[in-house]
Amino acid sequence: MTPIQHLGNVDRKKRTSQKVAFGTFTLLSYTVVAILFVILGFIIIKGAKAISWEFLTTAPEEGMTSGGIFPAIVGTLYLVIGSSLISFPIGIMSGIYMNEYATNGKVIRFVRIMTNNLSGVPSVVFGLFGMALFVNALGWGDSIIAGSFTLALMSLPLIIRTTEEALKSIDDSFRHGSLALGATKLQTIRRVVLPMAFPNIITGLILSIGRVSGETAPILFTVAAYFLPHLPKSIFDQCMALPYHLYVISTSGTDIEASRGTAYGTALVLIAIILVVNLLANALRNYFARFARW
């Protein structure tokens, strides 16, 4: 065999293994997409029948077997907004502190380990803690404010981490360029670093909203009501929420079989809300990525 032919063999082997590897990767990633579509399709097919104007705008009736889920939709929106108002500023500012200000390596490491531990805490433990602190110790009772704080605590680690990573990805040359022009550190962060990091920070916020709107355990003991015919009147009222409603009518309703349709409808609404928030945030992200204060 001449050397050239020998090389030809190696080439063929290389190309084959390349094809096999790429084929496997492609197949696996398509499988993930397929699973997502199967779940979505299942929920849509089962849930679409339940969806009507009445379903979206009225309260449940006859032991959850008929009527709508309006109070639960409103409750979930309140909880998302309430917890975001608490967690976004705290989380983003902590992330900024960690990446831009903190200089002591030991302190940073300690805070980072603690944040990671916090994100590993099961959500039901957050629920118990929220009940002990906000509901009982602070005397807020089962309320939107107690639920919002509990959900905010749960989503903080994620927001801090993604903010930190977003800031870390901004090259120091931009900071130096700004500082060299006599800008202060705060001006540099506000005018150069944050606008650049914003698209990636938003990604973290989206993920946190998705998690907050879908969690059941943290709101179980802090805010969620089994059934409320009317809407909450203040932040110290209880409210219904979509994931808890779903849990309730699937496990402990008066007639579980009869409320199956409602359950799928509720799941569909929950997914739709998360999807809409995602799309909105994505649009916002693209807007900032392209027109970040030209």
Add this chain to the structure above:
Amino acid sequence: MIKIDTQSVDFYYGDFHALKNISMQIEANTSVAFIGPSGCGKSTYLRLFNRMNDLIPGTRLTGSICIDGRNIYDKGEKVDQLRKNVGMVFQKPNPFPKSIYENVAYGLRVNGVKDESYIEETVVKTIKQVALWDEVKEKLRESAFALSGGQQQRLCIARALAISPSILLMDEPTSALDPISTGKIEDLIHELKMQYTIVIVTHNMQQAARVSDKTGYFYLGELIEYDNTRKIFTNPEKESTQNYITGRFG
């Protein structure tokens, strides 16, 4: 007139003794080049003039550096005020992800200038000053990232000049650029030294010879020789300088 007066400066990164007993006077409205092999301390020394080394934790300086007679390392000195007076251009062009206009306006805005007509006037003036006007006048509101590397670097020079510094530091400003862009920046340096004191770090010895009035040769953290550029390149006092400029090492 002495613009920058360095008296027996020693500088440390942690335990590493990066600059050893440097003393040097730089006169106003001249251009000075720092040359020397990588790691010799020339960039470190340059960054002392606008205190950019302050950003690195664990550094220490002894001795004094006076600009216009004031020791910039005195306790009460304001770093942002200093950096307004001592502009800097970096090795890699680093425009902000903003429009061409806002890049040049940035220094004015962060230093509290609100008068939009003054800002616009200054932006146009400085972009013309760096000979970039004809290339960008149609697209001042477009992203600075759309410019070529050479144009970006001239924009960064304009950005530094917009806040009217009296000193301009340049840290290997052409090492990432093609020869034509390099030529344009060198021409610019010739014009700028009428109004500014320019200190340039370069690896390119022809460049040092072309643009500077005086040259300092650094080796292993020491200032080996500092003299008129012509003297350094034709008849240096020290053998080490001779070896470096003739390309025997470095």
